[in-house]
Amino acid sequence: MNQRGRNWGGNLTYGVREVRLPTGLEELQELVATTPRLRPLGTRHSFNGLADTSAVHVTLEAMEQFVKVDDVSATARVSAWSTYGHIAPTLHDHGFALPNLASLPHISVAGACATATHGSGVRRRNLAAAVSAMEFVDGTGELVTVSRADDPDIFAGCVVHLGALGVVTALTLDLVPAQPVxxxxxxxxxxxxxxxxxxxxxxxxxxxxxxxxxxxxxxxxxxxxxxxxxxxxxxxxxxxxxxxxxxxxxxxxxxxxxxxxxxxxxxxxxxxxxxxxxxxxxxxxxxxxxxxxxxxxxxxxxxxxxxxxxxxxxxxxxxxxxxxxxxxxxxxxxxxxxxxxxxxxxxxxxxxxxxxxxxxxxxxxxxxxxxHWGKVSHADRDVYASRYDHLDDFTGLAERFDPEHRFRNTFLDDLLG
Ligand SMILES: Cc1cc2nc3c(=O)[nH]c(=O)nc-3n(C[C@H](O)[C@H](O)[C@H](O)COP(=O)(O)OP(=O)(O)OC[C@H]3O[C@@H](n4cnc5c(N)ncnc54)[C@H](O)[C@@H]3O)c2cc1C
CATH class of the missing domain: 3.30.70.2520 (Alpha-Beta Plaits)
Incomplete structure (x- = not known):
């Protein structure tokens, strides 16, 4: 089977009927605006139905992959489908590091942040906490940018988004000085x-x-x-x-x-x-x-x-x-x-x-x-609702950015109602 048809772990065959690989932003916007149901897919490392769909998968692997380091603000703007392994050497060449990494470097930045992927450390936060801005094509086909500085009311709701707000095209990440480990x-x-x-x-x-x-x-x-x-x-x-x-x-x-x-x-x-x-x-x-x-x-x-x-x-x-x-x-x-x-x-x-x-x-x-949002559990909406005080607020955000439910799948329908 084509590798794109199943997840990395091999425990899940996606129900997808079509995989689309836009090569540029306009093509992606057009695709979103004209496709009733689609799901963004990263590097397929999640183990549950979160990324699955019976409709269309959109993956950004054919788009330009970039890492743009701003030495002055100590941030990097990276393409969403880039893996941590791909961006890290460039950051390192500029004398910077990411505050933390997960157990493997093969995971896409967008997919990792979407699910609050983490490493370890009593003082180290998850990988999504390093995001200071996020660019995505929302459910109307518009390109939206949200940032910690300019959108304080919703930014904290947008970063761990489960692929429910749009197709993320780029993220800006906070950097720290590189030191040997x-x-x-x-x-x-x-x-x-x-x-x-x-x-x-x-x-x-x-x-x-x-x-x-x-x-x-x-x-x-x-x-x-x-x-x-x-x-x-x-x-x-x-x-x-x-x-x-x-x-x-x-x-x-x-x-x-x-x-x-x-x-x-x-x-x-x-x-x-x-x-x-x-x-x-x-x-x-x-x-x-x-x-x-x-x-x-x-x-x-x-x-x-x-x-x-x-x-x-x-x-x-x-x-x-x-x-x-x-x-x-x-x-x-x-x-x-x-x-x-x-x-x-x-x-x-x-x-x-x-x-x-x-x-x-x-x-x-x-x-x-x-x-974990991307791993196997039997949790249902009641469990999530009891653990996440902002679940209703997030549902409101999803309605705002995806009014026609283009990015919904079974997992999100169960979670967000
Ligand atoms: C061997 C292995 C080791 C792992 N180690 C860790 C670990 O150390 N720590 C940890 O926390 N997790 C770990 N994970 C889990 C993994 O980090 C998460 O499942 C992560 O979400 C996978 O990212 P992905 O790019 O493969 O996303 P996918 O599985 O492809 O998708 C996950 C979610 O991200 C969304 N998404 C992906 N790309 C986009 C985009 N461009 N725009 C909008 N939404 C998007 C999808 O819609 C979906 O909701 C591991 C997984 C594996 C297989």
Whole structure:
């Protein structure tokens, strides 16, 4: 099958009847204005029905891809379909970095921001929080620009938009000074040490990821990404020794695709993602889910998951525990709260995964967990409405920019009514 006909994980065949690849802005505007139902598609890395449609997919891969750095304002205007891996070297050449990156560089900037994609770090926000302006073709075919400076009443509602407002053509991103980053893994941190020192462990580096299968009594890998001098790295982490060889998050898989570890400093974009641009990331055949809980509930949520660990074994490849700092974006799962992110890389077996997802959702329900917009969950409108105070405001924005519901699909109809 043509790769465009299914998502990256291989768990979803799109119901699409046509894929359109406009080559310029006017063609895109004409397409939107004359197509009753269409859905913008990025690099197909989401795992649920969010990007799906039974009508027309529009992808911007045939449009001009650009990265325009403004050295004075420390911002970059980038084409929407660009991947982070594609734009990062140019930013780096100008002496700039992005505030954070996700686990892999192959994701489009527009698709990542649409779903509040994130990396890790107690003081680091999700990738959408770096957006200072967004250009999109709305449901009437008009080119609209919204910016943090000029549209303070709606901007926070537009950035995490689930593809419901229009086809994003360009984004302006805030930049920070580039600094070398190094990674260091620690091995087999005991569950009791994690529980006793949770806040300190999660804040132990600029970015911390804990990988576990919730089996036995250890977190198999704690991965630090840090800008400080590697000579200052601790030799052990609450009894967990440093890794002496690179570690793949899924133990036993080849470490060839993982970005360089072992304390070797390098460019930010070659260390912040777990996986290298030139390789197939992660397991390649997988389904993913992720839930976010308030960081104040972190210890209790983790304890509850350890207890449920045996029930997840059949479906689970690996879990990743991360943190993300609060932002003000209406549909961000981190809206006005620091969160703990609980990620699950499942095997590619939907019925088995569905049972595990149900189990995790039961376990995390007392913590008002909210799912990742682009990953598998069974959440319905009631769940989202109870977690997002601005859901009705966002529905109003969607009506304003897409009055004829051109960008609607089943996921959005269920969510927005
Ligand atoms: C191996 C792997 C690792 C991942 N790691 C992480 C991680 O570390 N952190 C994390 O948070 N997530 C992670 N994800 C999830 C991923 O970041 C999100 O699903 C993201 O939305 C995918 O972006 P995409 O470009 O592939 O979007 P798609 O899946 O193509 O689309 C997602 C949404 O974005 C919209 N969209 C895309 N392009 C446009 C556009 N131009 N205009 C308007 N709307 C648009 C679509 O309509 C849809 O609603 C991972 C996924 C995979 C497969």
């Amino acid at each position: 190094h990674q260091r893994a620690y091995v087999n941190l005991s569950r009791s040490a994690l529980a006793a020192n949770l806040a300190e462990i999660l804040a132990g580096a600029d970015s911390v990821s804990c990988f576990t299968r919730w089996q036995g009594d250890v977190v198999e890998t704690v991965l630090h990404k840090d800008m400080r001098d590697p000579a200052d790295d601790p030799t052990e982490l609450f009894g967990a020794p440093r890794a002496t060889r690179p570690r793949h998050p899924i133990l036993g898989l080849s470490t060839e695709p993982v970005t360089q570890q072992l304390g070797c400093p390098g460019p930010w974009h070659e260390r912040l993602p777990h996986f290298r641009l030139g390789h197939t990331p992660s397991a390649g055949k997988e389904i993913q889910s992720e839930w976010f809980v308030d960081r104040r509930d972190a210890a209790d949520a983790l304890e509850a998951l350890w207890k449920a660990g045996p029930d997840l074994d059949e479906a689970l490849q690996v879990s990743e525990i991360r943190t993300i700092a609060a932002d003000d974006l209406w549909l961000s799962p981190m809206h006005e709260r620091d969160v703990l992110a609980l990620h699950f890389t499942w095997i590619l077996d939907q019925p088995v995964v569905d049972r595990a997802v149900e189990r995790v959702e039961d376990v995390l329900a007392p913590f008002d967990a909210v799912p």
